[in-house]
Amino acid sequence: MNAFIDKIRRRAGLYLDVRPATIQPTRGVLSLSFDDIPASAWLEAxxxxxxxxxxxxxxxCGGLAGGRNLDLPQFETEHLQALHAAGHEVGxxxxxxVSTLRLSPAELDASLARNAAWVSExxxxxxxxxxxxxxxxxALTTKSVIDGRFLCGRGVGNGINIGRADRSLLRAIGLERRRLPNYDLEKLIENTAASKGWLIAYGHDVSDAPTPYGCKPEDIDRLIRLAKAADLDIQPVAAAWRLAEGARPPS
Ligand SMILES: [Zn+2]
Structure with missing residues (x-):
């Protein structure tokens, strides 16, 4: 029953309270992202x-620093500082x-404030x-909280962000061993370039023996090569958001 209710709540979050935005960069854009930050997402990728x-x-997630997740070592603070110093975005x-399905808006806001303070320090x-x-x-009640604190939010719903999008729940493809075989990456990149859309990819661990949620270094290399060959602009999410919004025609 709980699983069924969660499913309904995810659907409500997907289709209701849409925060409309027009994604219209002057050329196609690719963003690469890594969630949780297993140590290998920095050391290998x-x-x-x-x-x-x-x-x-x-x-x-500040709470994952120095710990283990999916039985893999997570980032240490010095990894985060190194990737920040190298010019990568920290989101x-x-x-x-924790899933936003498990938090009230006030609890979510407190978690975001705690993470912001942890990172800022x-x-x-x-x-x-x-x-x-x-x-x-x-969760449906999450969007106003996210909208109040961030330029945009990214989910895991497949697809390219083109034209009208929900800035609180952008689409993304998984650089995940369980998902990669189902994608035609050439076609996705080609479509992103042709439609001047924004393709976001997310991954987790990166190694030659990845978990089902991770990928190999060569998968990242391949995606970047395809994107460069198609003349996509490769930018972190916040910078890409500004490019996409910057080209928005006056309404
Ligand atoms: Zn995660």
Whole structure:
């Protein structure tokens, strides 16, 4: 019964209280993001990003620092500081890594405030500008909280963001071993370029033996090569949001 109710609540979050935005960059855009920040998302993916001169977005939960998640070591504070110093964006993923289906708006707001304070203390007054939903779960009552604190929120619903979108729940494809075989990446990149859309990808761990939620370094390398060949602008989420919004025609 609870699973059924959660399903209904996810649907309500997907279709109701849409915060409309027009995504219309002057050329197609790709954003790469990593959720939770397993240590390998920095130690393995960081060099691939550096090799291509690409900046990504790392969605952090202060409460996961130095711990384990999905049986993998998570980031240490120095990893977060290093990726920030390298020019990557740090975004918010709640403090405790909890589904928004399990939080009242006040509890969610407290979790976001706690994460903001935690990050700010470690990154020198840094302010996070974008948000990713843990487990992709977006409760209906969550959107106004996210909208009040961030430029945009990212879910895990497949697809390219083009034209009218919900800025509180942007679409994204999973750089995940369980999902990658189902995508035609060439086609997705081609469509993003042709439609001048915004494709966001998210992943977790990165290694030659990834979990079902992670990918290999070569998967990231391939996606970046395809995006560059199609002349996509590769930007972290908040910067991409500004590009997409910046080109919005006057209404
Ligand atoms: Zn997560």
């Amino acid at each position: 960081g060099p691939v990003l550096a090799q291509h001169g690409v900046k990504a977005t790392y969605y952090v 918010c993923h709640t403090y405790e890594h 470690r990154l020198g007054d840094y302010q996070m500008l974008s948000f990713a939903y843990p487990f992709g779960d977006c």
